[in-house]
Amino acid sequence: MRLVIARCSVDYAGRLTAHLPLAPRLILVKADGSVSVHADDRAYKPLNWMSPPCTVKESEEDTGPVWTVQNKAGEKLIITMEEILHDSSHELGSDPGLIKDGVEAHLQELLADRMETLGDGWTLIRREYPTAIGPVDILCRDEAGATVAVEIKRRGEIDGVEQLTRYLDLLNRDPHLAPVKGVFAAQEIKPQARVLASDRGIGCVTLDYDSLRGIEDDKLRLF
Structure with a gap:
């Protein structure tokens, strides 16, 4: 420069x-x-x-x-x-980019390590589960053994619900996984996104970053 x-x-x-x-x-x-x-x-x-x-x-x-x-x-x-x-x-070299506290990748890592926060008996299948249209953040099973796809965002908006809908459509074509339910998880979920998720049968979870790190109460609010 x-x-x-x-x-x-x-x-x-x-x-x-x-x-x-x-x-x-x-x-x-x-x-x-x-x-x-x-x-x-x-x-x-x-x-x-x-x-x-x-x-x-x-x-x-x-x-x-x-x-x-x-x-x-x-x-x-x-x-x-x-x-x-x-x-x-001045030669600045390659910039490593902005590292934010609580980005989606870290939230994904924390939630995958503490699947019990989604409910008793929930278990992880895989993080970054590959599909033809991109990886699903978390693929897991609920207490009844049903497959659940979890999409994680810092701020939950309509685009995130649409993205999870596309994943669910694809995953439900796989007889080894179907039926697959969806959970939209974010630190903040916009009202419009919550309404759209509910209309499509997708659950919404508000993530508390500090709680996931064990700083405060370790429960999530499931709506």
Whole structure:
């Protein structure tokens, strides 16, 4: 990543035109080829930018350095610098990505280790049970021995119910598993998703992350 702080003006020429008058600004050139111009406000949002793929041509004019950033569509971002206050490059390497506490994979792992929280006698068949349209989070059996497919989300919305419905349709075609019931489990379930799940005969479970980790009461609420 290259960071340049400069007194500059910026002109955009493309589907429309825009002009930023002379002022101190931060210019970011990322490894993916993107170029963005920032002021010292607006949080993360740039004043202007060019998404990759694009090329940066640097030239020296009488007024100072000029960058011409152009994308494949022919749009241009012209940055005219009167004074460069800082110019540095840094190798950040590959980013591991954001790791959230309580993501679906961790909830799945915790619930699979504590199947009794869904009910006495519930047993795990397999996590990430493979199907032709993707893996089912948890496949298990209830106290009566019936097969149950569990879909886990942090926030339960209609899309999650639709996803579980597709899994159930496919799993119920397998004579070794059918009949297969469904349970939609999430830390928070939207009312519309709960209504749709109930209409399709799918049970809903509200997951308490702290309880699953053994921090508080270890019971789930089954509705």
